[in-house]
Amino acid sequence: MVTIQKYLSQNRRPFVEQLKSLVRFPSVSTQPEHRHDVLSCADWLARHFRTLGLDVKLYPTKGNPILVARTPPMRGPKVPSVLIYGHYDVQPPEPLELWKTSPFEPVERAGKLFGRGASDNKGQFFAHVKAVEAYLKTHTPLPVNVTFLIEGEEEVGSLNLMSFVKQRAKQLRADYIIVSDTSMFSKDHPTITYATRGIAALEVRVDGPSRDLHSGVFGGSVANPVMTLARLLAACVDANGHVVVPGFYDDVRPLEKWECEQFRGLPFNERAYARFLGVPSLVGEKGYTTLERRWARPTFEINGISGGYQGPGTKTIVPAWAGAKITCRLVPNQKPEAIAQLVTRHLRRVCPSSVRLTTTPGHHSHPFHESPRGRGAKAAAVALRKAFGSEPVFAREGGSLPILDVFKRHLRGEIILVGLGLPDDNWHSPNEKMDLANFHRGIAMSAELLRELGTAH
């Protein structure tokens, strides 16, 4: 590894300059006007992989191209295969006025690289690219066969990648799947994430009178759809933050003792967290800590509500209808379709006959769970410890990575989530940044991880 370490330390500057080139592409997948930038970004990546000596294919999809890049095959019965996932698309930069520097003109400041996508996800997957480069350029035999799978639609749901993976499962199958698209618990806590939450979305609409009615002339004699909706929503969660939809928790895999202990051992400051979010106090499901609530308990969250008059002043009506958008975050082993059905059934049961109730299921994604005791997790722990100089922690993630469940079902390998993001990287927010120390440590970690995985067999 000495040669590799030397290569990495000699190339810190070019690595950062290349990352800047990558961040310069406004590859915003949700905004059609950036379609050309998305394609240019994919082309740049394909060329870059080719200069490193990888075999590259860009697969067109109904949306943005999927890039598959393979290292020259190392033959031998004991060479494991590794799939490294990433995404080259980014969130929209808006609101632009809140950025201190231009989102697509990356700027280094105090050891950080500012720019949309710097951390989510360009800087993270690029660290793995640089690690593989170090092996290839120094002619150090790669201990594993590496396939990069880099998509351009993560920020819009990865639907085309899902079909792609299902169709080409055999070809993509790997012993290990490395994903760096999460965050470390803190700069001092390199993190192995072993579970993420799933999601079940549902729209609810309550229709009353065929039109808005005069609240004086008619009020009192018909159900108010907003009030009915409020009562329906209130009937889903009790005062203790417990979801009272029958069967909601049936499939929840309870936290193991070691998990609770691990979470409690983390230096989490509730006050600082509440201040950061701007809430008067923290609150959630009774009987659980804040980290448990965020990482390991399902939620019933209202994302939006709408009904009646919402402009300035008053409009004295009984509104014709009211609607709400709901998403439940799910934990292993809840099933999104089943949860959406349970919620729908509960709403139907509690809804009075004086209104019409419509429920429309939205997008779904399965929660994800990987054993934190697998060979891959152990290798990741070794690599993180070496590269970051402190003991890795095992954590869960409250957000959803829908592709993980597809990987797990169709590619079978052990999934290793080693995030290089930091909690203050401003993902999806103005002034996103990548900590460059984390970027370089991430490259070193990746080189170590590949080595560890090669010797694990």
Add this chain to the structure above:
Amino acid sequence: MVTIQKYLSQNRRPFVEQLKSLVRFPSVSTQPEHRHDVLSCADWLARHFRTLGLDVKLYPTKGNPILVARTPPMRGPKVPSVLIYGHYDVQPPEPLELWKTSPFEPVERAGKLFGRGASDNKGQFFAHVKAVEAYLKTHTPLPVNVTFLIEGEEEVGSLNLMSFVKQRAKQLRADYIIVSDTSMFSKDHPTITYATRGIAALEVRVDGPSRDLHSGVFGGSVANPVMTLARLLAACVDANGHVVVPGFYDDVRPLEKWECEQFRGLPFNERAYARFLGVPSLVGEKGYTTLERRWARPTFEINGISGGYQGPGTKTIVPAWAGAKITCRLVPNQKPEAIAQLVTRHLRRVCPSSVRLTTTPGHHSHPFHESPRGRGAKAAAVALRKAFGSEPVFAREGGSLPILDVFKRHLRGEIILVGLGLPDDNWHSPNEKMDLANFHRGIAMSAELLRELGTAH
């Protein structure tokens, strides 16, 4: 009256055309962008009154101008004074997509004039203008001195008119105050309304995090402001439709026996009513009939609710805030300020400390009650019987006419509510219309009523 009747029958067409001109002004008082239209409408009216020979003054206010137009004074000890009230402002036309014809381009169809404000209130007060015109243009001595008092802020609470009336009470004092801003029970039931409901408005806002939060990363650890608001609202009314705000019903004057009997005697078809409103079934406060609920029981109504993401698709956030607009309809002898305070206090009591609650009282109006046995009521009964050819009924009104309480306190005269609206006129709703037969009968009724009032002394 023969001359007058002839004048009326000869001028049916111009009367309707003039009403159309009046309806064409988008005089929406609650939307600042219509300020100019409101002023133009007032100017048009002032000019119109002048052409009829009335002495007109437009009084500027902090809001929209108040128009006072007086007939040339008839001197004599026995000439009673009559004040005729109306309003030239209208409700917002939204939602525009539900209008079959443009709200401010009045269209005649099947004997009805469609347009915002056609019935509420332009067509109604204009009927009285046309009756006075008939006296003046035919040189028939007016049996009473008439003062028109037409305001431009009824739909936003009449606050400036209230001050105006208080300040100029002496000048405006009249023996009778005629108001046509209510509805007839049905086309076959000309109606004298002797009580209206009051109103207490309140905006409620629940603030949680300082910004919309990622519902995966943070969801479960902070209160969802939409859910908290839903719970607050649901905690104000029970499953029996009973408002559970402590003290809410304390001042309610119970219905007298004759009133319940009068209401029960009215041909009210619950099924047809539900079908007309488009609701699956009628529902309201337990223990009361539909007419009692509409006319003589207070309500807690949500007029609008808003919070979080309301566009297409999903946005997985914990919204930063949510808000609702509430109005309570009040019955004699509830006091609006007291009710707003009771509701506020109740909300504060049930609101958890995990969010910030803001309540903003809105406009208030007192319920109104007039004896149905006065001279004015008797004169109105005669006039209605003659013009409509059937026996008038005495009814209450669910809507609010805030100015009535001020008239009663400061102008002292007997208040006569003779509505020319019909229950299906779609006040405050899309496709508002004025029945033109009612408009013409209303003009005839007004001419008769002025005569009756002149001879009543």
